[in-house]
Amino acid sequence: MKVLVVGSGGREHALASQLLQSDTVEKVFCTPGNGGTARLKNCENVSLLVDDFEGILKLIKEKAIDLVVVGPELPLSLGITDYLQEYQINVFGPNKAGATIEASKSWAKDLMIAGGIPTAKSETFTDKESARNYILQEGVPIVVKADGLAAGKGVIVAMTQEEALEGIEELFAQNFGKVVIEEFLTGQEVSVLALTDGKIIRSLIPAQDHKQIGEGDTGANTGGMGAYAPTPLVNDELSDRITKEILEPTLKELQKRGIDYRGVLYAGLMITPEGDPKTLEFNCRFGDPETQAVLPMLKTPLAEVLLACAQQRLADLPPLEWHEGSAVCVVMVAGGYPSSYEKGKVITGIDQVQTEGVTVFHAGTKLLNQEIITDGGRVLGVTCRDADFQSAIKSAYEAVAKIKFEDMYYRRDIGHRIMNKL
Ligand SMILES: Nc1ncnc2c1ncn2[C@@H]1O[C@H](COP(=O)(O)OP(=O)(O)O)[C@@H](O)[C@H]1O
Ligand SMILES: [Mg+2]
Known part of the structure; x- marks a missing residue:
């Protein structure tokens, strides 16, 4: 099959590369993609904006694309799925009504209250x-x-x-x-991404992101500085509770509202000091950089699973299979990010580190005259999968040390919350 991935971040590079590992996938297109997807074998970038629905439709018809996987929230909340479904195209990603779960925090809060889904106490104000x-x-x-x-x-x-x-x-x-004001919760934050076809929901392995720019979780919030999966902060018992208390009731509430939700339901959770999961927010798409740590752990061919979600037959598939061990993704950013930063710096060392177990996912990069140059704040995500978390983190940082661009920065403490607990 031919698959189109909409978006241009590290998440989309990870999606494209994982999709290409499915035997059934012959080619992946990315709109617009980045320097990493440009160099991926059997992958082609097409320079279209993520909200150019007509352009995207034309491409799908021209290339006879079988499945569209939408990365970012923006096109979903603008209704790309509704638009393409009119033409009987298989789309992985919720429709506009479903994307409201991310686009409106007050709407999501109302849904959580209606479904008895654990979350912080809150009020909405106009x-x-x-x-x-x-x-x-x-x-x-x-x-x-x-x-x-x-x-x-x-x-x-x-x-x-x-x-x-x-x-x-x-x-x-x-x-x-509108503004939502909510109770401050303490505990450990984790991300549980789940796949749904609108009928049933299956969670992926739990991950932990690192939002803040500084080591020890200090400083400004960013798009995410690193992630690892699975996180031992969610054991099997807690994972079952998350499914039963949060994911399944949320799907049920969506169904009650007549929403046909086919895509990722991402639950941003706080695990309280008492060990209870509470929902901080929902997102309607794969998380970035969690995806760069979670997908490399997946053994089941991704394309089959996403197509089954788009065609509402997830129940027909066997349970998802995962590799043993852990994956860690360390994000390398441009100096100054998340405030102002420069672009256009030449990146070296990427090809030297891509060995067994290490993958460099590009985010803000582009290919210029055969060189990879920086083109955004978050530049690369270096993922390593290994037999255990300690080995994965060690190899990921060894790889990071070999990659260079002017003014680069990365956190040296990804995984610090579990480092001493293993
Ligand atoms: N109720 C809360 N208590 C404590 N921290 C919170 C709470 N809600 C959000 N946060 C913090 O703020 C971050 C951003 O909030 P979130 O609801 O995920 O919004 P968004 O991802 O859209 O910015 C969270 O990752 C978390 O660190
Ligand atoms: Mg969030």
Whole structure:
């Protein structure tokens, strides 16, 4: 089959490369792709924007594409799935109504409350005055969230009253319309990505991301600085609870609303000090960089599973099979990220490190005159899969040490939350 991957990040490179490992996949197209997908064997970049639905439809028809896998949330929330399904195209990724679970935090909260899904206590506000009063009444720490898509910049975890009130000012000034204010939770954050065909749901191995730029989880939030999977913070028993208390009830609530959801349901969870899972948010797509750690662990051919989701026959497939061991992904970024940074730096060393078990997933890169140059804030994700977490992390950092570009930065402590617990 021929598959189209929509998007241009590290997640999409990981999707394309994993799809190409399925025997049934002869070719993958990426719109627009990046420097990594440009060099992938049997993969071709087509320079179309992710919201150019007509252009994408034309490409699908021209190349007789059998399956479309949508990476980012933006085209999903704009309705790319609804648009392509009109033409009987197999699409992995929820329709516009389903994508609301990520695009509107207040909508997602309402769904969680209706389904009895464990989450932080919260209130939604449409006017500043009531929001301010609620903060004064509840006290701090407290969390303020923009209702709409904000590319990871819509959440303020406020430790002081000033920060919380400033957050309210900022979000209302940006015209989000609605703001969700919620109880501050403590514990360990994990990401559980699950695949659904709208009828049943199957979770992938649990992962842990590292959101903050600085070591020890300090500093500004980023798109993600590294991930590993599976995380021992979620054992089999907890994983069952997450399925029964969160994933299945969420699917049921979506069904109740008449939503035909075929794609990834990503649950961002806090595991409280008592060991209970609580939902921080849902995303409607694969996580980045969790995908770069989770997919290399998957033994089952990915293309078959995603096509089964798109065709609503996930129940016919045997359970997913996984490799033994662990995978770790260390993200290398441009100096200055997540604030301002430069592009266009030549990257060296990538080909030398791609050995057994190590894969370099490109994010913000492009191919220029046979050289790979930086083209974004998050530049590369270096993934290593090995027999155990300790060996995987060691090899991942050995590979990272051989890759060079001017002003590069990466965290040296990916996996620190479990490092001393294993
Ligand atoms: N209720 C909460 N308590 C503590 N921290 C939170 C809470 N909600 C969110 N956070 C922190 O803020 C980050 C971003 O929040 P999230 O809801 O995932 O929004 P988004 O990913 O859209 O920015 C989370 O990864 C988590 O670290
Ligand atoms: Mg999040």
